[in-house]
Structure formats: structure tokens, C-alpha cells
Amino acid sequence: MPEAFLEKYLRLENLPTIWCAGCGLGTDMRSIVKAFDTLELDPDMTVLVSGIGCSSRMPAYVDVNTVHTTHGRAIAFATGIKLANHDLTVVVVSGDGDAAAIGGNHLIHACRRNINITLVVLNNSNYGMTSGQYSPLTPQGSVATTAPYGNVEQSWDLCDLARASGATYVARSTTFHYELITKLVTKGIEHKGFSFIEVITQCPTYFGRFNLAGSPTDMLKYQKTHSIRIERSDGTEEAITIGELYKREAREYCDHYDELIVRAKELKAEMSED
């Protein structure tokens, strides 16, 4: 018997997933819906939106209102959804290619708007779905199908980008730290504004195999040994900083828009009195 929260938040009839054995995405999904359970989110009023990629297949398995959109566009769809109905809790899951490459423009502008959406980027350092090409988050020097001699491009620190773009909640975890994912997603959903959460996850089938990262377990161990909690970091380590990286309160977009509506209606009423 699966745990009760999985029964509540998963479409068990759609399992097994399409994900490879040892892929991090199953663990990530479990941690995300665990956050839904922690917050006791009403599935009828929760929307999970994704783009295209292995990670973006997640909404097919999650038993809330779900939208599997086009490659890179999930955040733009989510913007329309949230603006149209503020009462919906809107969460987006996106791959590193989906969010940072083809969808990069939507990402930075959603951060800038500070709209109350929670974005979880499942960063497996490559394009899993299309069999291992490099993404903007593939480390320089790593091998990918389109970087057979090693990736010559610099990679992004997406958390830095999100923060610089105006996101008011920025956090990072790895799949190894699966409980931390739940904590951060919970906090992210609770936070009023645009919440950005990066999850470093493993794609053993492509990135792992091409870069001799060993078994899925070895990849998880790597995540464990190469990350450091923000509380313990002095900022100088060569490690993945995890935890809540940044948080600030700022006016949220939908709230701001509601105020604007009040003003527009008042003005219209005044104008018709004249």
C-alpha cells in the first residue's frame, strides 16, 4: 500500500512513470507532493503546470488540476492562470532546458513581476528527454551528445539569475536531500510572491553515463558530498549551496493588480458622474 499522501496526490493508475530506473525525478515528485500534503492543499484548487521534457511529464502523475504545456512556456501559461484566478495555488515544474534555455525569457520576467507562483526547476544538467544534449546548466567541460569534446559554454547559476531578476524566494536542494525539497517547496508555496526552487537531480541514463558519474547511487552520493547547507557555508567553498538562499517581502503582482482594478473602477465612476 502506498502512503496516504501518495494516494491523495498521485494518479496511481498512471504509474509506472516513463522515467528510467534510477532517475531522480520520481524522488523529486514524491517530495513535491509531500509538500502539497504538508500544506493540505486542496487538489481541486491546486494547479501543476509544466513544459516539455522528462521532468515536465510529472503532471500526468499528480492528481490535481494539471497542464502539460509547450517547451519552455509553462511559466507564461501559469502567469495567465494565476492572474485569471488568484484563488488557485499555482506550481510549475520545469527542466533545466525548459526553464533556462527556451523558457529563459519567461523565467526572468516572472521573477521580475513577483507573481505568486512557485517554480521548481528540476536540474539534471542536460536535456534528458531528447537524449542528453547540453543545456545552459551543463557544467563547462562536461560531455553531452552535442558537446562530444566537452561543453565550451559557461553554465548559469540559476538561483543567482532568479534573485537578480526579482524573485523574492530563492532556494536550492538536491534529490539526495529529499526532505529538504519538501521543506523548500512548502516554504515556497507559502511565500507570497515568485518562489524559485532549484533541485539538482540525476539523469543517470545520459548525463551520468556520458560523464562517468557511476550508478544512480553514486550520483546521489555525489550530491551529498558536494553540497553544503547555506547556514554552514562561508561562501568560499567549491560546493553546491543548498537551503533557503534568499528571501524578501515585496508587493505581489496579483495583489497589486487588484488594487489597480479598484482605482480603475473608481476613476470610471468619477468620470461618469462628471
Place this chain on the structure above:
Amino acid sequence: MGDARVQLLQGNEACAEGALAAGCRFYGGYPITPSSEIAEIMAFRLPQEGGKFVQMEDEIGSIASIIGASMAGVKAFTATSGPGYSLMMENIGYACVTEIPIVIVNVMRCGPSTGQPTATGQGDLMQARWGTHSDHPAITLAAASGQEMYDLTAKAFNLSEKFRMPVTMLSDAVVGHIRERVVLHSPDEIGIVQRKLADESADEYVPMDVDDSHIPALANLGSKHHPYYTGLVHSGKGFFTSKPEEVEYFIRRLSLKVEKHKDELIDVEELGTDDCEVCLVSFGVSGRAAINIAQRMRDAGKKVGHLRLKTVWPFPDEVIKSIAAKCHTFVVPEMNLGQLKLEVERAACGEAKVIGVNNISGSMITTHEIYDVVKEFV
């Protein structure tokens, strides 16, 4: 005081008012000449009605945002011109496959690429039909006046709601910017159509459960039925399928929605098509010059007719066929290199000659240009 419903409006203003009258409460857009006034007016007017306007980062985001808003149950639209329309294509296909009602207004400019932004043209006729990849249905209307910018925009909303699909309304730089008398018909006069919704009191909802109409009921986001929308080919339950028979059925059904209701969708304006020897066929703004010629030549006793398509897609094959059986020549004036002409030829099946009059200069096609051709055939 005159009737407040009769106003002197710019075509783009009329379009915005038509959308509001039809119940539109969301606009996602990106500025582009010659459509920008629509965004500007919506930014001003929507909040007055409790609606939302968002200027997205590009047209891909614009169309994504309106599909999202519509999924959440709010009637939504965007307006653009050629370059922006090109950027929207992928997600127009997505709205076809997920069967989400949205309206796209394309205020056409002249030429390919950046073309002539401030000049008029009608070069996006085929793009409105085939712009997004693979087989998909299309409903496209074409406005020739300020009044039609109002009426047909409202109609586009109704059709999108009824057929659960994107509807494009084509206009152009001239119709978008011309100021004309427009009667602002009330929502009652328009007859507002709302999408057929999933029954929230029922225990079960099968997303693709369709009756003879081939149009399934829609579960807005925020539904107890937990809909799953995907651009993947999907089966009855809404999830991905690769079973050949389900794939075949799904793709065919999307087009059947339009095919089956063609009679209801076709909307044409006819002058003398019963007895004409030469029939002008037009859509949108070029119809204004065409009808002028047809009327004047008729007044002079010539058997000239005019057919103007207010619905361009689906194409009125049957109407063309029946006229082809009577006339000997079609003359097709249009501000492109012969896109409508191709369709008229196809539908006429060799029963009548089809002659094009094409102006791609960026200025309005003139009555003289058309007359010079028509007179050769009467």
C-alpha cells in the same frame, strides 16, 4: 443627445469594445503596429470591468498567458500583426489540441518578415489556416469595417467558446486604423455563448466524451475533476496515447468539429451572385473596393456579382461551387500574391476561370485596378 451606442470609433477600438461586450476579461499581449491600440485600450478598459491586462515579454508568452487564463475559465484574447502572429503559431496548435477557446486578432501589415509595419496587406490568409504544424482545424473571420471589427470580434469569442478552439480574426492596417460609425451592440443583441462545462456535481468526467457535435465539455482549472491538459495526442481520458486507432480518431475529430458545422460557420456577403457572369470574390478590406465596382457595374447593367467572405476558414467551397456553375469568371482582388485565388480555383474545380488582381504595394487596392481587369471579362 444621440444614441450612446452609436460611436465614431477607430477599428482597433471597435475590436476592443467588441471583445469586452463578448465577455472578454483577460488580455495578454505584446505591442506591434498596426495592432497596438487594441492592447492600449484593453489596458485601460479591462480593469474598469474587473478584468486583467498583462503585457507579456513576447508574443509566445502572450498567447501562452491567454490560453492559461482561458483554462482558468476567463475569456481571453490577444491582438498582434505578422511577426507576432508567426511567434504564436506553436501555441495556437496547442490550443487546438487542448481545445481551449481563445481569440487572436491579426491586424495585418504589408509583406513578409518585418515588411512594412505601418502599411496594409492581406498576406496572412494561408498562415491563418496552416500556420501551425500538421493537421488541425481553423476558424478565421475577416473584418472589412469598423462595425465588423466590433461584431466579428464578439462573434470570434462565441465561436471559440462553442467549438472549444482558437479563432483568428483577420483585419489589416486600414480597417484597424480607420474611424467609422460603429453601433455597439449589447451583449443581449450579440447573444453571448459560454463554453459547455464539465458537470461539477457528477462523480465522473471523461474529458473526451463527445456527442454528435464532436465538441467535449471543458473542465476549467479549479475543477474537482482534476483535468489534465496536454499537447500530446490523447485518448478519451485525456492522457497520452500511441494506439493507432486512438491517435487517428483524435486527430480526425479535431477537424470534424469544424467540418460538421461548416454550414453554421460559413458567413458571406453576396451581391448579385445569382445572375452574374463575372463574380468578384474578396475578404476583408479589399472587399470594400470590390463591392464598389460590382455595384457600379451592375448599375450600368453589367452582370457582375460580388462575394465577400466574412468567414474565410472554413472555406465556403459549396458557395463557390454553386456560383461557378452559373458564372464564367471569378475575379479575385486581394492584397497578396493570390492566396484567396488558390482556394477559389480549388473550389471552382475548373468550372469557371479564376483571375487574380493583386496589389502588394502596401497601399489599398483601388477600384480602378479591379475595374481594369473585370471589364475585360464582361
